[in-house]
Amino acid sequence: MPVNNLIEEFMLLANRNVAELIGKKHKPFVYRVHAEPNYDKLSNFSTFISQFGYSIDMSNSISLSNSLNGLVNDVKGKPEQNIIENLAVRAMAKAVYSTKNIGHYGLAFDFYTHFTSPIRRYPDVMTHRLLYAYMRSQTPDVEDLELKCKHCSFKEQQAVLAERSSIKYKQAEFLQDKIGDVFDGVISGVQEYGFFVELKESACEGLVHVRTLMDDNYEFFAEEYCLQGIETGKIYRLGDEVKVRISDVNLEKKQIDMELAD
Amino acid sequence: MPRKTNDDNLGRDKKTLTSGIMGVFYENPNKEFNYKQISTKLGYTEPSSRTLINQILCELTKAGTLKEASRGKFKLKAKSGKVVGTLEITKTGNAFVTSEELSEDIFVSFKNLNSAFDGDTVKVSLYARKSSNRLEGEVVEVIRRARTQFVGTIRTAGHYSFMIPDSQKVMYDILIPSDRLMGAKEDQKVLVEIEEWPNGRQNPVGKVIEVLGEAGDNNTEMHAILAEYGLPAKFSEDIEREANRIKFEITDYDLKTREDFRNAPTFTIDPADAKDFDDALSFEKLDNGNYRIGVHIADVTHYMRENTPLDDEAFNRATSVYLVDRTVPMLPERLCNFLCSLRPNEDKFCFSAVFEMNDKAEVLSFKPMKTIISSDRRFAYEEAQEIIETGKGDFAEEILKLNELAKILRSARFQKGAFNFEHKEVKFVLDDDARQQSD
Numbered sequence: 001m002p003v004n005n006l007i008e009e010f011m012l013l014a015n016r017n018v019a020e021l022i023g024k025k026h027k028p029f030v031y032r033v034h035a036e037p038n039y040d041k042l043s044n045f046s047t048f049i050s051q052f053g054y055s056i057d058m059s060n061s062i063s064l065s066n067s068l069n070g071l072v073n074d075v076k077g078k079p080e081q082n083i084i085e086n087l088a089v090r091a092m093a094k095a096v097y098s099t100k101n102i103g104h105y106g107l108a109f110d111f112y113t114h115f116t117s118p119i120r121r122y123p124d125v126m127t128h129r130l131l132y133a134y135m136r137s138q139t140p141d142v143e144d145l146e147l148k149c150k151h152c153s154f155k156e157q158q159a160v161l162a163e164r165s166s167i168k169y170k171q172a173e174f175l176q177d178k179i180g181d182v183f184d185g186v187i188s189g190v191q192e193y194g195f196f197v198e199l200k201e202s203a204c205e206g207l208v209h210v211r212t213l214m215d216d217n218y219e220f221f222a223e224e225y226c227l228q229g230i231e232t233g234k235i236y237r238l239g240d241e242v243k244v245r246i247s248d249v250n251l252e253k254k255q256i257d258m259e260l261a262d
Numbered sequence: 263m264p265r266k267t268n269d270d271n272l273g274r275d276k277k278t279l280t281s282g283i284m285g286v287f288y289e290n291p292n293k294e295f296n297y298k299q300i301s302t303k304l305g306y307t308e309p310s311s312r313t314l315i316n317q318i319l320c321e322l323t324k325a326g327t328l329k330e331a332s333r334g335k336f337k338l339k340a341k342s343g344k345v346v347g348t349l350e351i352t353k354t355g356n357a358f359v360t361s362e363e364l365s366e367d368i369f370v371s372f373k374n375l376n377s378a379f380d381g382d383t384v385k386v387s388l389y390a391r392k393s394s395n396r397l398e399g400e401v402v403e404v405i406r407r408a409r410t411q412f413v414g415t416i417r418t419a420g421h422y423s424f425m426i427p428d429s430q431k432v433m434y435d436i437l438i439p440s441d442r443l444m445g446a447k448e449d450q451k452v453l454v455e456i457e458e459w460p461n462g463r464q465n466p467v468g469k470v471i472e473v474l475g476e477a478g479d480n481n482t483e484m485h486a487i488l489a490e491y492g493l494p495a496k497f498s499e500d501i502e503r504e505a506n507r508i509k510f511e512i513t514d515y516d517l518k519t520r521e522d523f524r525n526a527p528t529f530t531i532d533p534a535d536a537k538d539f540d541d542a543l544s545f546e547k548l549d550n551g552n553y554r555i556g557v558h559i560a561d562v563t564h565y566m567r568e569n570t571p572l573d574d575e576a577f578n579r580a581t582s583v584y585l586v587d588r589t590v591p592m593l594p595e596r597l598c599n600f601l602c603s604l605r606p607n608e609d610k611f612c613f614s615a616v617f618e619m620n621d622k623a624e625v626l627s628f629k630p631m632k633t634i635i636s637s638d639r640r641f642a643y644e645e646a647q648e649i650i651e652t653g654k655g656d657f658a659e660e661i662l663k664l665n666e667l668a669k670i671l672r673s674a675r676f677q678k679g680a681f682n683f684e685h686k687e688v689k690f691v692l693d694d695d696a697r698q699q700s701d
Contacts, residue, residue: 001665001668001669001672002643002647003531003643003646003647003650003665004643005668005672006531006646006650006661006664006665006668007531007541007543009667009668009671009672010543010555010557010664010668011541011557012671012675013557013615013617013625013671014557014559014615017615017617017625017628018615018630021628021630061679062678062679064679065676065679065680065681066676066679068681069676069681069682072682092681106680106681107675107680107681108675108678108679108680108681109680115559115613115615116540116541116557116559117540117541117559118540118559118560118562118563118602118613119538119540119560119562119582119591119592119593119597119598119602119603120538120540120581120582120591120592120593120598121580121581121582121592122576122577122579122580122581122592123580124559124562125562125563125566125573125576125577128559128561128562128563128613129563129568131613131630132563132613132632135630135631141568148577151577151580152580152581154580155493155579155580155581156580156581158491158492158493159491159493159581159582159583159584161491162487162488162490162491162493162583162585163583163584163585163586165487165490165491166484166487166585166586166587167586169483169484169487169586170586170587173480191353191354192354193353193354251478251483252415252428252451252477252478252483253428253430254428
């Protein structure tokens, strides 16, 4: 077990016990909650992974998480790893902050909060203040607490989007002088206007627009995550391995355009 | 020749029938219909069909989609075929409106956005439902703007300057009159506030709030990303000054009211390049054979008091931001790198979760307390890892035991159905010290 897991376990233990201590007394508090997954999305996901020979067991939440954990192990190092992990994460709800405790599904905890990183997360600051007030039998100011939780959840999302955007910028920068080069990739997303390809080595993602697919007119099947040629029947599906050529890079828009190179 | 009716298909698909019924109401948002009129409009004549239609009408009323305007006559509940919802623009430029009034999203084509932006709260007028069965409408009013500031690049054409937005979800270039350019030049990245959208004009009009620098320059682009997501780049001088005024002192009162952990074996374990150490672990063996384990967390709220400008600023930020090549901290350096950084051999205040635990990693007691600690040793991950693997090194006994207990805690969690998603967002590595949040 890597040592960061040692630290993680004790942080989880602290967060969980703090949440439980206050939660069981039904006093206003800040929880880190995670809702149950969306079962429609999960069954789509289940259908999709079956074509790779994988399956998940959705009969109850323990068998679901066991089979998902098994799946994550099985796909490790395979070309479809990223796509399957991404889809699995998308089928899950996002963890957020709330004063209404619904438990943390992903961690399988009935009570959970963030207590351990007040330097870099404001919800932990709120948790510290509330807990300390309760320890001294004081009544803390809990006005607008739910609104504050919403604000923190929103900011957390924005920070994630900004981080992703900065990575996209670096990817575009990296490929800027590699226009015309050919790379191995995996189809990482399919839309009516084309499909996204993630390069194997650099994990850079770019778009192969349908207009560059000259051999046929393509039809989009959202539920099968694929585009299919009307005449040829040719299919481009999420998870397929493809060779692509970098055709254009727009650094300002952080966009990478690709063409099939077969 | 008998008139062809739809009755043959009846019952095969209640869903289809329901959307057919809703179609009639959306086409005539102000009219009332009874089940007979609906049946006739849809081409159903058999009594059995009509009964089912009546049943669906009652269900839709119960669900709040329709209302019974007068006895036996139903009407669309959403006022005059207009609904309020949140606009989401897709990459194609077309959009969907999600509304609590309807179970189905409303499609809005690019040409019908009527100056609405992604995330705006809008009022949509519904169209007659076409054969495609997709609910469609047009934006008739923007009720609340999600944002008014946007980031993009200045392009000048003749007398006119435009800001071309970075985001693909912003569908309009923003016209910047020359007196509102604030000195911004061609190809510079700017933050712009939209000030007006004159009727009938193609583009909104805005003014430059901040010139971020030359487009394509790394530093400019990172600032642009922060501005795009409403995140700050640096602290104001006032906030820095306020933070720098915070004193580090240990009073008698502190010593009297805080549990003293300075003699307990205590250490931090972090990535090699970490600067802020906000958690430490202490480990002591008790006489009864159990362990006292302290999870010590920097006591930020001891220094950052409520309702101060510093606290307001931290709340607005709400989180540190980890871009690929830089970190934008939630707190000024004085707090995160000094006052609240649990550096070795320095007395530091903590808010601690203290556990008594046995060999089976069962928690026998838990108590949160304010403490004073002094870390004995700072370990990089690699160093601690080596101690675990070789069994030798500083605090080897403590670290090995903690590791054993952590393993038990971990397997217990997975047995209870926790997910093990250590999902890497993207594996792109430069000098990437971005932290991952799995919880």
